[in-house]
Amino acid sequence: MSLTFPSLDFFRALQQQTKDQAAEFERLGYCDTTFGIRVDQELFTIAFEIYECVDVMEGGDPGKLDFVLSAPRELWCEMLASIQESQGADAAHTINSLTHLGDAIKVEYDDPEGHDRFYRFMVTIQAFFDEAQFLDLESN
Numbered sequence: 001m002s003l004t005f006p007s008l009d010f011f012r013a014l015q016q017q018t019k020d021q022a023a024e025f026e027r028l029g030y031c032d033t034t035f036g037i038r039v040d041q042e043l044f045t046i047a048f049e050i051y052e053c054v055d056v057m058e059g060g061d062p063g064k065l066d067f068v069l070s071a072p073r074e075l076w077c078e079m080l081a082s083i084q085e086s087q088g089a090d091a092a093h094t095i096n097s098l099t100h101l102g103d104a105i106k107v108e109y110d111d112p113e114g115h116d117r118f119y120r121f122m123v124t125i126q127a128f129f130d131e132a133q134f135l136d137l138e139s140n
Contacts, residue, residue: 001136002136002137002138003135003136003137003138004137004138005039005073005076005077005080005137005138006037006039006042006044006073006076008044008056008057008058010132010135010137011037011044011046011056012056013135014053014056014128014129014131014132014135015046015052015053015055015056017128017131017134017135018051018052018053018128018131019052019053021131022051022052024127025051025052025124025127026051028051028123028124028127029124030050030051031048031049031050031051031121031124031125032048032049032050032117032121033047033048033066033067033117033118033120033121034046034047034048034055034064034065034066035065035066035067035068035069035114035117035118035125036060036062036065036067036068036069036070037068037069037076038068038069038070038071038108039071039072039073039076040072040073042058043058043059043060043062043068044056044057044058044059044060045057045058045059045060045065046128048121048124048128053128062108062110063110065114066109066111066113066114066117066118067107067108067109067114067115067117067118068107068108068109069095069099069105069106069107069108069118069125070105070106070107070108071098071104071105071106075098075104075105078093079093079098079129080129080132080137083129083130083132083133084132084133084137087133088130088133089126089129089130094126095122095125095126095129096122096126099118
C-alpha cells in the first residue's frame with residue numbers, strides 16, 4: 001500500500017519500523033522526547049520513550065512539545081526522496097544539515113531544555129526518518 005506524506009499513516013508506518021528495527025534503535029541509546037513535525041500548517045506529534053516511538057498523532061499543542069521541526073512540504077519531500085534514493089539521507093538532507101545550514105528546517109521551542117533534547121536525540125530522530133527508505137511512498 002502506498003503512503004502519502006504527510007499523513008498519520010506515514011508516521012504510524014515509521015513508528016512500526018522502530019519496533020521492527022528494535023535492535024538498531026537500542027544501539028542508538030535511549031530517546032525520551034515528545035516533539036512535533038510541522039509540514040506547512042499541519043502538525044504531527046511524535047513521542048519516543050526509551051528505544052522506540054510509542055505514539056504518533058495528528059495535531060498537538062506546540063507549547064507542550066520539547067521542540068517542533070518546521071518546514072514546507074517541498075523540503076520534507078526532498079529529504080524523503082534523498083532517503084529513498086540513498087537508503088538514508090545524504091549529507092545535504094540530514095536533519096542536522098537542514099537545521100544548521102541556512103535553517104531550511106526551523107527548530108521551534110519554548111524551553112531551552114527542549115532545544116537540548118533536539119540535539120541530544122538528533123541521531124534517533126534521523127534514524128526514525130531514515131526508516132522511510134523501506135516504505136512505499138506516493139510521489140506527488
